[in-house]
Amino acid sequence: MLPHRSIFFKLNLFFVLALLTLALLFALFHVTASHMETRREVLRGMELARLLHHLRSTDRAERTSALAEAQFALLTTGALPKNARELQPPRNADDHDAREHRERPPLRLYEADGSYYFRSTIRRDPFLVKDERPAENFGGLQLIFVLLLAGLVTLYVLLRRSLLPLRDLHTQIRRFGRGDLDIDTSSTRRDEIAAIANEFNDALEQLRQLRASRQLFLRNVMHELKTPLTKGKLSLAMMEENEQTAYLNRLFSRMDDLINGVAQVEKLQSVGLDRTPQKLGALLETAVHQLYLSAERRQALMITIEPDVSINADAPLFISALSNLLDNALKYSSAPPVTVTADRQGICIANTGAPLDVPLDTVMQPFSSANPAGGLGLGLSITDTVVQAHGFTLVYDYREGTHRFCIRF
Template identity: 30%
Template sequence: MKRHAVLLTVLFALTVTLLSVSYIFWEFYQLNYKRYVNNIFNKHSIITQLFHEYQQNRTSIAIFEANLAIYNMAVVSEKDNELILKKGKVLKVDGEKKTDSTYFFSKDMVYKQNVTSNIKTTMLQYKRSIYFHINSDVGTIMIIDNTLKPYKPWNLLSGYVSIISIIVISFMLILQRLRPLIRLFQRIALFGAGNLDVSFKVKGSDEIAVIANELESARIKINSMLEARTLFLRNIMHELKTPIAKGTIATQMLDSQKQRDRFTSIFGRLETIVNDFAMIEEVTSLTCTQEFSEYRLVDIIDGAIDISMVEHEHIDVDVPASVKMNTNYRLYTTAIKNMIDNAMKYSPDKHIKIVMKEEELCFESNGEKLKYPLSFYIEPFTKESPSKNSFGLGLYLVDSILKAHKQVLAYEYENGVNRFIFARDS
């Protein structure tokens, strides 16, 4: 999800915007609809007044219908009345009381009698027409208003569609502008995986194009430096091997055995360093990942024991034969071989145990605890004291090989046992 954070943010913003606009328009529609219903419901006061006069026998049915016709209204038949009440949609209901005064005369005074009647008015919508149903204590009547039509939100709907379309198109344009960023991310991933020939060049002058073209310039410079570095290392190692070979041969011509042994050790050390440099150059050249294959871990350990030339009785291996890993065989074998060499060099009993614990490969040997943190020893040519014995490039090379395999070198000390661990990189 983190890889698509920008895209998800844009989509979230689009969703929130659409929901907000839709909610606002819905509230606006509700308000307009309510206002429209209230406005047309005001007509019921005229209808109620006319019906009340008719009800009190002040007017005949003919005059009542004529008065309704003036307002473009008509009485609905009883048959349609029941159908409209059953299937019509109630828009609004209102009830009121009407009071009529009747006067009685006698010799001495005038009597006044007030008669109150309840009138309930219901406005309904049925088949795109507006009806008013009036119910009183005396009777009921259904009246259709031919001038009124149901509320039509076409103007509001067209405005809503227009605004939503503008928002969607705007966000689509934003996503379209982000597409080069996605392609740039894919190319950077390829470059990080070791494809140094991938091109970042992009046509255009916007911010993404400027960044991509700057990355292309940086890629060209990095390739040039890598090529120069590789050429330098290979040439210097080639030039060093020749005098080392000559010096090794010349050493055998010395008369003194002590001097012969000393120079043989010196030239052997130089050859080991040159070989380590060659291995480091291969690990850091970003091409070794193409040579990964699946191997049994016990086979890799056996190969490391063979090239370390250590007797098998000095090494205990407790690794299940079923454990497999995807690795560069030669590099990983070298890493294990260096761990065996360190144990043979610094362990008093010259014994090492290779064991699998919680899916991590451990190298255990007796000895004194390291004086400094492990990070001190994985630097090249690290030594605790100016003695001939040092970690040199050994642990540095192991650390570099493990990083190429997405692993790290860890260290523990417990009850007089040094434990180096090939742990998974978190």
Template identity: 35%
Template sequence: MNKSSIFFSITITFIALFVFIIISFGILYKGSQKREERFNKKRAFDIVHNIKNEMRREGIITKDLKEYLKLRDFKIVKNKYKILENNNKYIKWKKKRRNNQLSSFELNSKNYLYMKNYRTDILLLDSYKPDNFKTIIIFLFISILFAFSLLYFNTIRKLKPLKRLKESVKNIGDEDFDIRCSTTKKDEISQLANEFYKSAKKLKALKESRNVFIRNIMHELKTPIAKGQFLTQLPSTDENQESMQKVFYRLESLINEFASIEELISTKEKIEKKEYLLSDIIDNASDLLMSNEENINKEFQEITLKVDFKLFSIAVKNLMDNGIKYSSNKQVTIKTENSSIVFENKGKQLTYPLDEYFEAFFKADNISSNQSFGLGLYIVKHILDANELTLKYEYINGVNRFII
């Protein structure tokens, strides 16, 4: 692990605190044991002192002494020699002075106190049950360690988006905007990752719009440039001059069209919609297409559409262009059905589902590179989305039908 990494610093900090907690609870547990031992020792000495006094006065173990011992949780063991001779007993402590002998030991999980001097020889069973303070300490220790471990793993989990974010930042420099750092969490790091993901999506859209812009220019400018080159070789007549002006008008229109498409795809800004007649939109799209009138069959009824005129005309132009380009008779028919606009052409059915043609630069297997750049329906989709419209496709009796 990188020593300058925030994950390394957090891990080391948690380990240090973890060790500190263990040491602290170890000291606390040991201190509790020692306090318990001191208490039991003092208690034993008090019992021994009282027994000695009683024996000096009475010379025997009286009923009062037995009652006293009982109150202090002690009981005289009658068959003491069997216990004293057992080698498995654990000596807790032992004290010997002259003829006085006192010891505390444990056997079979029972505590005993043995006292011997020139007056008495007595073995006591200690039935005192200390407070479960040590059990509480152990339970508390385990609970804190569990909570501490949970906190550590939760912290590391919350910082994980930083790792994905770091890898994503590396890819941005290579114009790889297909990153996966978004999350549904609401903490600050997750919000940072989500904002970065949104920025990457915007950059990807800008990259796509740039590619669309360049390829669309290359494709669309071919026709007017070819016409212009042809017209320059003709005699300079008024008719040819007018045709040349139309070529330049077409070039200017294309530049404006490209700028509109680029702005729409890259920024996704809201468009300005107004009501327009369908006939006006079709006429404008025909002018943009610069196609012969005999290629377009207008069988539509007049309807009013609330759209962005310039952008919607581009979408209609692309659908008309596709209809003519991929038809068997080089004709497209425009119809209206209720509030829908239908573009029909005779030809082969689409090879793939319509959604796949909405991808930038997608071309079917039977489409050659000089026919299309695979941008027509991609642009149509974006324009219709902006106008809150949809495009559907159906194939009936050898006729392709694109329905807005």
């Protein structure tokens, strides 16, 4: 899955954008509040200038009293705090205020530790006044910002924790897609993701029960079929051979192949592959051995194998697939030899014969009756299923009177 398509990526991106938006709003609020505070102190400086203009003929005691009444403190020392910084009036002060300020004694505004000071620049009347009026309290808005930040982080953590089970559910579904039904997606949570996981787990439980019922049914059926089949073969073995017994032997052999084919199909659908490193030559040798070929038919095989070639395969199933291809090639070959070539790219089995009368897809369907020479219609279907389960590819080609089946690794 691409990172930008992940729901976690989108959640993280949303959180970062929300955090940046909140930070920008706070910065804008801080700048605006500072501007308003400076503006207020400039107006206080004008108020102080007017008051001092009216008190210019009074003594220090009367001036101190009048200043205190206006919430100004006339300091006895003219020294500013060490960390004081001078503030400049806002540029958008109107012309009336600027003109009025120029008509008053010039004052300089300073700020230190949240307090504001006005210092006279007139040499003959130097003084330092502290503004005693309480500063504007913006603590409430700062508290709102902190609460919003905490709420945003809490919401992000809760959402991420709620979505984390999706990763585990995705892993379990991938295992299910590979044929593993022994998984558990049940959840004790009470959100929508837990509801989906529990519904999926209930569906899995029903599939497990259906699989167990099917396996039990097929095993019982095959057991019941095998018993009379074995007894029939034993009875025929004790009878004198004639045309009728030969026909019954062929009939019993076909029924036996049918039961074995059904067993292989059931194994493919219900049991996962047990893949281990296998020597390709050993697999092919075992497949030939399981055909129980006569000396004449064995001589019809021409096998060429590249040495020391290994593949990861479920040995019994892969040998069964090879046996089916070899058996078909020998059975329907119009003339020897049947050639087998194996290397690191794959295995190819070729035999001469007339072209197929029907499409290959029709012949490969289970229990197909399209083959005019008879047959169960299971061999190629089992082979194709085994090859696909291994992640390989079964390729067919007919050219110049030669059928060619290849398993590409």
